Amino acid sequence: NCRLGEGLGEDALLQPDRIQLALAAMSRFAGIMKAMGVTTIHDVAAAAVRRARNAAEFTVPAEAIIGRPIEVLSQVEEAHFVSQGLTLNIPEATGFVADLGGGSLEVVKLERGVAQHSTSFNFGHLSTVTADDLRNAFDSTPWLAGDSSTRIFGVGGSFRALGLAYIEQTGYPLPVLHGLRIPGDEAANLLSAFCRESPDLSGVPLGRQKTMPTAALIMLSVSGCATDQTSKQTSPDAEETTEVVQNSATAETSEGATANEADQSVETAEASLDEGNSEGEPTAEVVEGKA
Numbered sequence: 354n355c356r357l358g359e360g361l362g363e364d365a366l367l368q369p370d371r372i373q374l375a376l377a378a379m380s381r382f383a384g385i386m387k388a389m390g391v392t393t394i395h396d397v398a399a400a401a402v403r404r405a406r407n408a409a410e411f412t413v414p415a416e417a418i419i420g421r422p423i424e425v426l427s428q429v430e431e432a433h434f435v436s437q438g439l440t441l442n443i444p445e446a447t448g449f450v451a452d453l454g455g456g457s458l459e460v461v462k463l464e465r466g467v468a469q470h471s472t473s474f475n476f477g478h479l480s481t482v483t484a485d486d487l488r489n490a491f492d493s494t495p496w497l498a499g500d501s502s503t504r505i506f507g508v509g510g511s512f513r514a515l516g517l518a519y520i521e522q523t524g525y526p527l528p529v530l531h532g533l534r535i536p537g538d539e540a541a542n543l544l545s546a547f548c549r550e551s552p553d554l555s556g557v558p559l560g561r562q563k564t565m566p567t568a569a570l571i572m573l574s575v576s577g578c579a580t581d582q583t584s585k586q587t588s589p590d591a592e593e594t595t596e597v598v599q600n601s602a603t604a605e606t607s608e609g610a611t612a613n614e615a616d617q618s619v620e621t622a623e624a625s626l627d628e629g630n631s632e633g634e635p636t637a638e639v640v641e642g643k644a
Contacts, residue, residue, distance in 0.1 A: 354560045357411070358401030358456035359479045365406045372411045379418050398425045400457030404475060428459070428473035436461040436468045439506055448504025449497075451575045453511050453568060455479040460497060460575070463506075470496045478511050478568035487574035505576055511568035514561040518543055521556030541576070544569040 355375040360368040386394065396419055402408045403425050412423050426434070435452040444466045452459040456477045462470040474490050476482045492498045507515075516530045519539065535543075546553050547569035554562045561568075 356455060356479060358404075358454075358477065361401055361405060361456055361479070362481065365404055367401065367405045367407055367411055369410075375411060376414055376418065379415050383419050394419070394421060396421055396423050398423050399431050400454055400473075400475070400477065403427070404456060428457070429471065431457070432459040432461050432471035432473055433468070435459050435508055436463060436471070439463075439508065440466045443506070446504075446506060448506060449575070450506045450508065451572075452508040453478060453571055453575075454509060455564075458571060458575070460494075462496060472497065476571070478564040478571065480567065482567065482571070484570060484574065487571060491574060491577075507572065507575075510558075510561060511565065511572065514557045514565060514568070515540070515543060515572065517558065518547075518554070518556035522553075537576075541573065544573045548573070 355371065355378050357367065357371050357375045359371050398412065402411060405411070408425070416423055436450050439450050440446055440463070446463050447465055448463060450461040450463055454477045456475070456479060458474045458477055460472055460474070461468050472494055476486070513530060516533050516535070519525065519533070519535045520528050522543070523539070547565050552566055554565055557565050
């Protein structure tokens with residue numbers, strides 16, 4: 354894990370040790386691509402390079418390593434590719450897409466697979482950020498603060514880490530992240546526990562443990578944009594669930610199912626391991642809900 358954006362603070366400078374680690378990784382992958390005869394390469398950089406004042410200290414040697422120019426994505430372009438990656442897997446997705454990276458958070462509003470709004474925030478799981486910072490950022494985005502969506506599709510390793518932690522800490526019997534739905538209260542409890550002074554990070558991969566508290570704080574704040582509005586429209590007994598999808602690195606928050614509905618979904622999921630889903634995709638969906 355290169356964590357190129359680690360230490361990218363108010364001075365907007367990439368740190369020398371992070372640059373060297375990233376260049377070493379690029380050298381390795383350049384060698385692998387050459388050995389495999391790869392001829393089609395799309396080399397892009399995102400938030401860390403986009404924001405850095407000394408970006409050339411990374412891009413110049415990196416371009417020399419791979420022998421090609423590196424395209425630095427704009428915030429709009431990054432959000433576009435995030436939503437495109439999700440809808441290739443879930444064509445009719447409706448709700449928020451949240452791509453939580455090291456140095457930025459892209460949020461896209463989808464309606465039946467079509468992007469309606471998008472924005473990018475200059476904080477990620479490698480950032481120093483407070484709950485007030487997050488609240489102010491989200492409140493200043495009208496379409497996000499006032500939206501009544503009940504689903505959140507989260508993209509990135511932090512969301513996968515949430516799913517892995519849920520599986521381990523609850524003893525969930527089917528260790529498949531693709532399609533896993535975590536009841537909203539349990540997801541909130543897990544994320545809140547990650548934010549504590551001495552967090553229980555059981556199940557979180559070692560490479561994610563250092564940054565998981567910040568990631569959890571951001572995920573809680575993003576989900577609040579939907580649940581704060583949803584609570585005004587649903588009954589007190591309505592429940593939120595979180596779905597983590599390994600194949601597209603996403604998580605989804607939606608209104609919860611009853612126990613019977615959850616049981617049926619688990620049966621469907623287990624069958625899809627062998628048979629694929631109705632759209633022919635070899636995916637498994639695991640749903641856990643409460644009455």
